Amino acid sequence: MSAQSTPPRPAPLTGIRVLDLTRVLAGPWCTQNLADLGAEVVKIERPGAGDDTRAWGPPYLKDQDGNATSEAAYYLSANRNKLSVTVDIATPRGAQVVRELAGQSDILVENFKVGGLKKYGLDYETLREINPRLIYCSVTGFGQTGPYASRPGYDFMIQGMGGLMSITGERDDLPGGGPQKAGVAVADLMTGMYSTMGILAALIERDKSGLGQHVDMALLDCQVAMLANQNLNYMTSGKAPRRAGNAHQNLVPYQVFAAADGHLIVAVGNDSQFRNYCRVIGMNGLADDPRFATNPQRVINREALVPMLVERMKAGARDTWLAELEAAGVPAGPINTLEQVYQDPQVQARAMRLELPHPTAGVAPIAASPLKLSGSPVRYERPAPTLGQHTRQVLSERLGLSDAQIEALSRPEN
Known part of the structure; x- marks a missing residue:
């Protein structure tokens, strides 16, 4: 059988279970990467509300009649290939259900404030006693240690604190000069990417040790690290680079x-x-x-x-x-x-825009993963799920819960 006719192998992370306790962007970006690579990602969401970004619109996905659905474009961008389960972790039974799911999982990703999950018994120390093989990734603004550990951290402020805005934007002596953030949340996105890499490294190491570990990811750390040559421009010269607009600090023209x-x-x-x-x-x-x-x-x-x-x-x-x-x-x-981007023949040839069937909209557009694996390609099985779409499926199949028990767990608390 020729290489061209060989059927693709299963996606690389097929059989790996991920419990996703994240919302907004950095954490969901990480878990979307894992889902694209074949992992089964169960996204735990608050009953009645779900991930904050579901309401971060307009724009919203439109149904077949052109009417807006409840799915914001922002939410759709970071949650494809996942299963949505609504459980209130603030209740004892809800927290217990999530612990049981963690006991069956390979990876857990969360982005609560430092120590925020301890009161629910969902912190790393508790869960590793239940599941020593669990790889537990925490995504926070400043990490689990240090004087800022308890502070909330958001992409915009991290771009400033981490130095990116000191080198982004037009020169101060020119019209329009001054600090400028990037056009997308790069601190969040890079943290999501670094988190993916750390988790995959821990997964490989687990094959040798048989044990999971805690992956401590901070937006500020990732923002500082991603400054790359600008870091070394400063370290080797002792002079902090300044904003240069669209020019390059080390190359001309x-x-x-x-x-x-x-x-x-x-x-x-x-x-x-x-x-x-x-x-x-x-x-x-x-x-x-x-x-x-x-x-x-x-x-x-x-x-x-x-x-x-x-x-x-x-x-x-x-x-x-x-x-x-x-x-x-x-x-x-x-x-x-962006209109011209998706009209570009190279972007089209690389199939960077796709559509997936959607339960309320008919179809939903997605920006494809840039990962191109010849033997075990990225999978595209489902768009970002509607709120609680898979609650019954997951809780009945994995935990054997009855319909009445599932209904009680997914009901918003007053």
Whole structure:
């Protein structure tokens, strides 16, 4: 049988059970990754309300008649492939049910305040006595230790505290200069990604030790870590990087340029590309100028070089520049709206927009996972669940509860 005709293997985490006690974005992003990879993720939600982001709209998913459903777009973005179970953990019986589910699970992910689950008997110390193999991941603003551990932490404030906003935005001496957050909640998203990685590492280690462990994830830690080269720019120089707008701190030219009819990004990464760039724009002499011949010199002499490039780029049409730069092997690209992103032939070829059947809307759109596994591909089994959609299924199949017991557990407390 050829490699092409070999049927795909089960998704990598098939058979792994995840108990999801998270809401909003960082935690749900992590558990969505695990669900995409084949894990069975049971999302525990408050009866009558559920994840806060269910109401973070508009926009909301529309049904087949064009009417808004109760599913906000924000919620849909981070909860596909999960099962929703409504249980009130603040009641003794509700907490007991979740403990029983944890006893059957491989992974538990929670994003309550530090110590917030202890009063329900759902903290790591309690649950590891019930299930020593449990991998328990806590996602908080500041982690389980340190002077800020008890503080709430939200993406926006973490972007500021963690340094991202000190290097994001236009230069302070230019119009519009000043601190700027990213356009999406990157501290949340990166924490979700780092949490996924930590959980998978703990899962592999469990195969050797037979034991689970506590994975302590903090938004602030992840925000600091993800500053990458900017961290080392500071550590090696002793000088904190500042906002540079769309320019790069370590590469020139690597920025947005205005053309005659729009904007484009030019991302020159080495001296050969710079020489080709100069040829395309008709300024070959710049590549031979000792002030600009090498990237270190271009960085030092940025203020002399960039104004000349800015003036030259204004003389040509955006798409003409893009075509010529691509032909010359110089990295360049447009600045797309999301509408243009999903019209892009490369994005379409990579199937980054999909639709899944939805119980109230008929179909629901999703942005696909970027993970492309040849032998055991990501699965797309269900959209983000409606509130409590799988309560009866999970609690009857796993715990053997009766309809009356399930009804009592999923009823909102007055």
